[in-house]
Amino acid sequence: MDARESSHSRRDDIHAVDAVNHPQPSRADTPPAELVVDTDSTIHQPDAASFVSAPVPNEPVGQPSQDVAGLVQTEPARDHEATLEEVKNMISVESPEAELTGVVQLEPDVAQTAVPVRRRVFLRVHRPHIRAPRVRGRLHTFDSFRYRDYIFIWLATMFSSGGFWLQQVIVGWLTYEVTDSAFWTSVALGLDALPILFVGPVGGLLVDNFDRRKLMAFIYGYQAVVTLIFATVVLTGNLQAWHIFAFIFCMGLAWVVTDPARMSLISNIVPREGLVNAFALNSMAFSVTRLATPAVGGVLIAVAGAGPALLVEAALQIGAVCAALALRVVTIPKPRMNLASVRDGLLEGIRYVLNTPILLGLFALNAMPAMLIMPSVNGLMPVYAAEVFEVDARGLGLLVSAFGAGSTLGTFALASLGDIKAKGIALICGIIVTAVTTLIFSVNAFFPTAYLNLMIISAAMMMYFSVTSAVVQGTVPDEFRGRVTGLYMITWGLFPVGSLLAGWLAENLGVQHATQITSGIMLLLLAFAAWRFRSLWRMR
Structure with missing residues (x-):
């Protein structure tokens, strides 16, 4: 031993x-x-x-x-x-x-x-002092995907927005090719928001009184049918300018219902503390398609023509119909609508907004980029491609895809943060960055740096819209969500008004001067709104 x-x-x-x-x-x-x-x-x-x-x-x-x-x-x-x-x-x-x-x-x-x-x-033997392991804050990027119905509403958003961005490239190219006018091109790209300005609250009232799932599926199907009709006109070689404007207006009628329905359904599916993440992911679906689809659309137009590209758009809208029908959201029976109930319902929604100062401040802020920034940048992008950067349809597709790249990065970062505490500060900083970067873009004639400018503009803007949507939906009770969202969407209806201004300025002063003037006006209005609605700084 x-x-x-x-x-x-x-x-x-x-x-x-x-x-x-x-x-x-x-x-x-x-x-x-x-x-x-x-x-x-x-x-x-x-x-x-x-x-x-x-x-x-x-x-x-x-x-x-x-x-x-x-x-x-x-x-x-x-x-x-x-x-x-x-x-x-x-x-x-x-x-x-x-x-x-x-x-x-x-x-x-x-x-x-x-x-x-x-x-x-x-x-x-002295035991060491053992501390609990310090776990760093985990990322919250995909938290909302824990809910089954959210996955399908996200897929519906992705299919629908893919069709929308493909439509923007097609319509912008066709309008400038047919009219050879910066003014009419800007008007055409903003015309789909015009119905929201007049009947947006009615769409919200429909959302509050009908099955939101079936309503979304029906509207996506309607968009697919309208796109197929317009594709037939283009393929047969009978396209005229009025066909383009009629197509855009009919497609804009659908947004009166689909946007309030989608935003209200997200609030029904995801708890209030997860709404920032949910709307950021929803915007990410919008952004990812904005990144890839315009470039693909430019190649499709250059190789096959606008007609086949419109058929691809219709196929994407049919995919959105299937995703909407897969939802299992429980609906609450609503009383039958009549003329008196429509009037009373609309007035009730308006009174609710007027009695909620924070909503008034958010609506005022939301109107600025919709009326001043987007028409002078998005709406005039075909003019920038042809006159400033001197590129073809492929170059236009790349410029539009820059918005997708920026908004994808911005919404991914926002979704990873989870719930933001100082929401008011985030909103105001986002809109300031948007205005300043737009001003820088307007004096830039170099394609690579312009691409970077557009990425920053889009990232800041999408972060702003995501947080705003989360605040609105988290503040409003479910019985008012459709109507308040419809009123909120009226601010997007100012896009055609801004398109008229941007188009007129571009026609008379040049496209770059038009963007400089609108971004300067926005900075002045923003300073006034930040002073007038000081409670927004403290919003959480």
Whole structure:
């Protein structure tokens, strides 16, 4: 038997003797921070530096040898706190106690001296202070995807917005090709928002009184049919300018219902504390398609023509119909609508908004980019492509896709943050960045840096719209959501008004001067709104 096994056997017998002659307290009464080390051994052999004890007794446990029994009887065990030097003299580097005490090697001069130790030593081992692991705040990017219905409404948004951005490229190119006018091109790209200006609240009232899921599916189907009719006109070679404007207006009627329905459904599916993430992800679906679809649309127009590109748009809208029908949102039965109920419902929604100052401030802020920034940038992008950057349809597609790249990055960052506490500050900072970057874009004629400018404009704008939508939907009770959202969408109806202004300025002063003037006006209005609605700074 080697020295280590001998040492361990002898210690086992000593533990047994101590258990008989000196009963120990129960485990619950024993101090947890003390490790008992019985060291009745002689230290020698400097090269091995291990414990070597006397011959192991053959008596069974409980019947110790006379040597061991005498050892315990002649000198009773006494408690003693060992010094560091004593510990180093008593513990082997190969013993389990060495791992606890940190003894690495015995000093040779100490190991050569055989020192019998006949006392039981309580070695106090101090436990380290263990702190709970610090877990960094996790990303909240895809939190809303935990809800099944949200996944399908996100897919419906992605299909629908893919069709919309493809339509923007097609309509902008066809209008400028047919009319050769910056004014009419700007008007055409903003005309789909005109119905919202007049019948937006009616769409919200429909959302409050009908099954929102079926209403969305029906409207997406309507858009697919209208697109197929317009594609037939283009493919047969009978396209005229009025066909383009009629198509855009009919498509704009659909947005009167789909936007309030989608925003209200998101609020029904996701809890209030998750609305910022939900609307950021919804905007991300809008942004991802904005990134990829315009470039694909430009290639489609250049290779196959506008007609086949419109067929692809119709297919995307059919995909949105399927995603909307897959929703399982529980609907609440509403009373039948009549003329009196329509009037009373609209007036009730208007009174609610007028009595809620924070909504008035949000509506005022939302009207600025819709009327001034988007018409002079998005609406005039075909003119910028042809006159400033001198690129073809592929270049136009890249410029429009810059908006998608920026908004994708912005909404991804916003979704990862989760719920934002200082929402008011985030809103105002986002809109300031939008206006300043638009002003910088207007004096830039270099394509790569213009692409970067458009990315920043889009990122700031989409973050602003996402937070605003979350605040509006989180503030309004469910019975008012459709009507309030319809009134909120009226601010988007100002886009055609801004398109008229931007188109007139571009026609008479040039496209870059038009953007400079509108962004300057927006900065002045923003300063006034920030002073007038000071409560927005404290909004959370």
